[in-house]
Amino acid sequence: MIIGDYESWGRYPKYKPNDVFSVYWRNEIPDLGKFPNKILPYAWGKSYGDSCLNENGILIDTKNLSKFISFDEENGLFRCEAGVTLASILDFFVPRGWFLSVTPGTKFISVAGAVANDVHGKNHHNSGSFGCHVTKFELVRSSGERLICSNEENTELFKATIGGLGLTGLITWVEFKLKPCPSAFFAMESEKFYNVDEFFDINDKSEKTFDYTVSWVDCTASGSSLGRGIYNRGNHAHPEEYEIPKLPNQKLKSFPFDAAFINSFSVNVFNMLYFNKQINRIEKNVVHYDPFFYPLDAVLHWNKAYGKQGFLQYQFVVPFGNEKDTIREILKQVSGSGMSSFLTVLKTFGDMKSPGMLSFPRPGVTMAIDFRMNGDKTLKFLESLDSIVRESGGVIYPAKDARMSAEDFQKFYPQWTEFEKYIDPAFSSSFWRRVTKKINN
Amino acid sequence: MKKIMIFGAASAIAQETAKLFARDGENLFLVDMNIGRLEAVRDDILSRFKTKIEIYEMNALDFDKHQELFDKAIQTLGGLDAVLIAHGTLPDQIKTQEAQEMIIREFNINCVSVISLASIAANYFEKKKEGCIAVISSVAGDRGRQSNYIYGAAKGGVTTFLQGLRNRMTHSGVSVVTIKPGMVDTPMTAHLPKSPLFAKPGVVGKGIYKAMLSGKAVAYLPGYWRLIMFIIKMIPEWIFKKMKL
Ligand SMILES: Cc1cc2nc3c(=O)[nH]c(=O)nc-3n(C[C@H](O)[C@H](O)[C@H](O)COP(=O)(O)OP(=O)(O)OC[C@H]3O[C@@H](n4cnc5c(N)ncnc54)[C@H](O)[C@@H]3O)c2cc1C
Ligand SMILES: NC(=O)c1ccc[n+]([C@@H]2O[C@H](COP(=O)([O-])OP(=O)(O)OC[C@H]3O[C@@H](n4cnc5c(N)ncnc54)[C@H](OP(=O)(O)O)[C@@H]3O)[C@@H](O)[C@H]2O)c1
Numbered sequence: 001m002i003i004g005d006y007e008s009w010g011r012y013p014k015y016k017p018n019d020v021f022s023v024y025w026r027n028e029i030p031d032l033g034k035f036p037n038k039i040l041p042y043a044w045g046k047s048y049g050d051s052c053l054n055e056n057g058i059l060i061d062t063k064n065l066s067k068f069i070s071f072d073e074e075n076g077l078f079r080c081e082a083g084v085t086l087a088s089i090l091d092f093f094v095p096r097g098w099f100l101s102v103t104p105g106t107k108f109i110s111v112a113g114a115v116a117n118d119v120h121g122k123n124h125h126n127s128g129s130f131g132c133h134v135t136k137f138e139l140v141r142s143s144g145e146r147l148i149c150s151n152e153e154n155t156e157l158f159k160a161t162i163g164g165l166g167l168t169g170l171i172t173w174v175e176f177k178l179k180p181c182p183s184a185f186f187a188m189e190s191e192k193f194y195n196v197d198e199f200f201d202i203n204d205k206s207e208k209t210f211d212y213t214v215s216w217v218d219c220t221a222s223g224s225s226l227g228r229g230i231y232n233r234g235n236h237a238h239p240e241e242y243e244i245p246k247l248p249n250q251k252l253k254s255f256p257f258d259a260a261f262i263n264s265f266s267v268n269v270f271n272m273l274y275f276n277k278q279i280n281r282i283e284k285n286v287v288h289y290d291p292f293f294y295p296l297d298a299v300l301h302w303n304k305a306y307g308k309q310g311f312l313q314y315q316f317v318v319p320f321g322n323e324k325d326t327i328r329e330i331l332k333q334v335s336g337s338g339m340s341s342f343l344t345v346l347k348t349f350g351d352m353k354s355p356g357m358l359s360f361p362r363p364g365v366t367m368a369i370d371f372r373m374n375g376d377k378t379l380k381f382l383e384s385l386d387s388i389v390r391e392s393g394g395v396i397y398p399a400k401d402a403r404m405s406a407e408d409f410q411k412f413y414p415q416w417t418e419f420e421k422y423i424d425p426a427f428s429s430s431f432w433r434r435v436t437k438k439i440n441n
Numbered sequence: 442m443k444k445i446m447i448f449g450a451a452s453a454i455a456q457e458t459a460k461l462f463a464r465d466g467e468n469l470f471l472v473d474m475n476i477g478r479l480e481a482v483r484d485d486i487l488s489r490f491k492t493k494i495e496i497y498e499m500n501a502l503d504f505d506k507h508q509e510l511f512d513k514a515i516q517t518l519g520g521l522d523a524v525l526i527a528h529g530t531l532p533d534q535i536k537t538q539e540a541q542e543m544i545i546r547e548f549n550i551n552c553v554s555v556i557s558l559a560s561i562a563a564n565y566f567e568k569k570k571e572g573c574i575a576v577i578s579s580v581a582g583d584r585g586r587q588s589n590y591i592y593g594a595a596k597g598g599v600t601t602f603l604q605g606l607r608n609r610m611t612h613s614g615v616s617v618v619t620i621k622p623g624m625v626d627t628p629m630t631a632h633l634p635k636s637p638l639f640a641k642p643g644v645v646g647k648g649i650y651k652a653m654l655s656g657k658a659v660a661y662l663p664g665y666w667r668l669i670m671f672i673i674k675m676i677p678e679w680i681f682k683k684m685k686l
Contacts, residue, residue: 002634024628067485079488092489102569226589 006059009303010048011310012373012402015055015430021067022061026081026138027171032060033142033156038428041166043083043110047117048313049402051165060170062112068092077135079175082112089178094289099181099236101133105345107294111136112171115150117399118163118359120349120366122212122232123407129353129361132164133177139169142426146172151355160422163356165398167432182305186292187213188234191282192275194229196328203348206233212292219344219369220271222335227328229346229356230253234292237358242286255301259304262372267342296343306372312402314382315368317349318394323365330385334369337381341369358419360397368400379403398431409435444518446470446511448501448558449528451478453627454577456485457646458525458617458653463490470514470521474500493518501528501554502546511561523573523653524562526555531629537591544591551595563606566615574610575618575653576603580661583621583670586686607658616656620649623666642662 003016018037023029032039040054043062065081066088076098080089086100087107101362104119113119118131127133139161146168149158151263161168167341189210193199199215206213210233233400237244296302303311318326327346334341344367351363371378386408389396395412396404410416416436423432445462447455450471459469463486471494473479479496485495499510499633515521519660529551537543559574566572582596583590600619607617624630626639645662661667676684 022631025478025481027481067481068488069484070488 008052009046015053017054017059018056020059024064025094029140029321040429041170043113046109047390048400051398053430055430076178081173082171083110098178101177101179102130111174116166118356120361122214122357124349125207129354131354131356138172141169142424157390163359167427169424182238185237185244185286186234187237188287189284191231194228200233209264211235215346217344217346218271218275219334219341221270237286262342310375311373312371313400315397315400316389316394317364317366318392319364329388344369406435406437407439443467443522445523446514447525448472452527453642454645455527457643458649461650463492466492468493468518472497472499474639508558526558526576539647548595552598555599567613573616573653577620580621580623580666580670618652619659622662
């Protein structure tokens with residue numbers, strides 16, 4: 001790769017590192033204290049904003065730390081190097097009856113990236129975040145120390161590193177729990193809902209009996225259709241109960257070039273077609289884990305469809321309480337803004353607590369909305385959403401963020417001053433410099 | 442269950458081939474010059490597949506230990522059915538052409554040591570009247586180019602050697618497989634800007650595995666390199682010599 005390839009998924013902001021250093025062997029990590037600028041680990045760059053960027057600093061590329069280390073079949077405990085992708089874990093383990101305990105909406109991320117952002121998935125309501133299933137990892141610090149971190153050893157660094165945004169040291173390997181799975185398939189149901197209240201009604205019922213739930217919302221809809229969408233839920237499909245189809249042989253397509261394909265016209269058409277594609281109120285299917293968890297992965301580099309200027313994802317969580325009003329208010333703002341979003345996702349988080357000190361997930365409702373980057377207009381609009389999130393006691397997800405203010409971050413994550421003690425002095429990121437700027441008041 | 446020795450087993454490409462043989466349950470004897478790397482490779486394979494793997498640290502430049510290595514592998518595994526020779530270095534052409542001792546060293550690694558190892562393997566398999574010798578050469582050995590001719594000539598030497606060896610071994614039922622990868626995205630090429638012509642080590646590693654199973658004489662990997670090199674070889678020398686390649 002060349003330096004220009006080290007982008008974040010949203011391709012905004014465009015911060016270039018001074019240099020990139022690749023590591024290949026976990027026992028040959030260079031002296032992290034010797035670099036002339038601040039360093040930051042970088043894996044697959046699937047974070048949207050600037051949390052995986054380090055302008056004028058140095059990126060340590062960990063993609064090539066891609067080896068498995070051990071698997072304890074009795075306890076489902078798997079250990080592998082930091083850059084191993086969830087995709088390669090699934091490729092190997094699903095045919096052998098094991099699945100990831102937690103997976104986000106893309107499988108092209110590393111296990112260390114999953115730790116550093118303490119990622120969540122469709123089963124947060126019953127399984128918590130990725131960090132809840134991590135038992136141990138090794139952290140290399142710029143002092144040269146190699147520390148095993150777990151619930152028993154170096155516990156403070158263990159907590160700080162989970163959701164620690166890559167700032168506490170370089171993870172070389174991670175040990176975490178896999179869970180048994182009966183097949184590669186999921187028994188999935190899709191149910192249409194016509195407004196926000198209906199979403200919550202369906203959600204209350206579905207979360208009791210379905211391990212995985214998530215919804216797509218048509219954020220171009222307004223008025224009486226405000227908050228309409230499709231609720232997706234599913235469970236692992238047992239071969240005794242369901243007829244398991246033959247393995248699909250899908251080839252990955254790649255978005256070939258930079259082109260602003262996604263504009264308000266195409267977004268409106270897409271959302272309308274998508275909602276109306278499903279004819280029945282409820283549809284049931286048995287689907288492979290790829291379309292079930294990773295529909296977006298079917299087109300590699302789909303982020304390029306937003307054109308060169310990139311896009312932003314706005315993801316927040318608001319606590320239960322007046323969540324319905326908040327979601328309605330946000331949707332009103334979005335549909336009224338004309339800055340319609342191609343993809344909007346709605347889901348509730350459960351109360352399983354992760355060890356992560358700075359983790360994003362917490363009980364409440366989370367929503368993720370994509371916006372094409374249209375300069376100041378987009379940024380101003382997102383600021384207006386910030387105030388709604390702020391007032392309802394919510395927080396914004398750092399892994400997706402490229403623009404929240406230092407004031408907001410410091411209010412959202414008051415524990416950041418405690419976390420700061422565990423940052424490795426040689427490490428920093430563009431995100432961290434931005435959100436920890438001194439506030440004048 | 443076959444017994445396979447891989448020299449240069451920590452190479453990104455060879456690791457992929459090793460995994461496929463391990464999946465089939467074959468026993469492996471893995472050689473490279475850094476034991477820590479070999480351990481990482483072994484653990485990676487053993488966490489996936491149940492088989493027997495021995496690791497052995499050795500520098501290819503220790504010519505006088507080559508025979509000992511084979512004796513050790515044969516003794517540990519109880520014989521050998523196939524050998525894959527994969528080690529190599531890609532020198533900086535400009536720096537190397539200016540330093541005679543570097544030229545010799547590169548030849549020793551990429552050509553002399555390979556020929557030495559392959560010869561020992563050949564003598565063993567010839568007696569057994571079966572076996573497979575696979576060697577990673579390169580498309581760079583098909584025609585000398587100013588940007589890469591020291592490496593290219595060493596690989597060309599290997600290719601020609603293997604042609605002759607194949608001719609000899611065919612009569613004893615031993616297959617000799619010349620692997621000619623194009624550009625592959627591995628630590629060896631980490632410093633080069635990547636183009637769509639770069640293949641993934643997994644693709645090339647699988648190609649090697651298949652070529653070894655079928656006993657194919659020459660495998661261009663990926664296959665389109667056969668056409669590319671055909672065209673490059675067709676260019677008349679009077680034109681070629683003026684080109685900047
Ligand atoms: C299509 C899509 C869907 C997504 N869906 C979800 C979702 O459902 N839920 C969710 O939570 N997230 C989701 N994400 C975000 C993504 O899961 C996270 O941003 C993830 O952390 C990216 O991992 P990565 O391997 O690409 O790491 P990068 O983005 O390269 O880096 C992420 C962080 O990890 C750190 N890091 C990387 N390697 C190391 C290491 N070896 N040691 C220490 N720190 C390290 C980096 O410094 C950085 O802070 C999605 C992203 C995409 C593109
Ligand atoms: N990558 C390409 O584009 C490409 C193209 C055509 C052909 N090839 C050939 O493919 C083969 C594998 O290369 P690769 O791309 O997989 O690169 P690689 O990962 O760098 O592997 C090269 C391996 O050779 C080992 N090695 C180097 N010198 C040695 C010595 N003196 N003694 C013992 N082992 C030695 C290295 O050991 P260490 O790990 O300890 O350094 C390393 O494991 C090589 O023969 C190469 O020439 C590669």
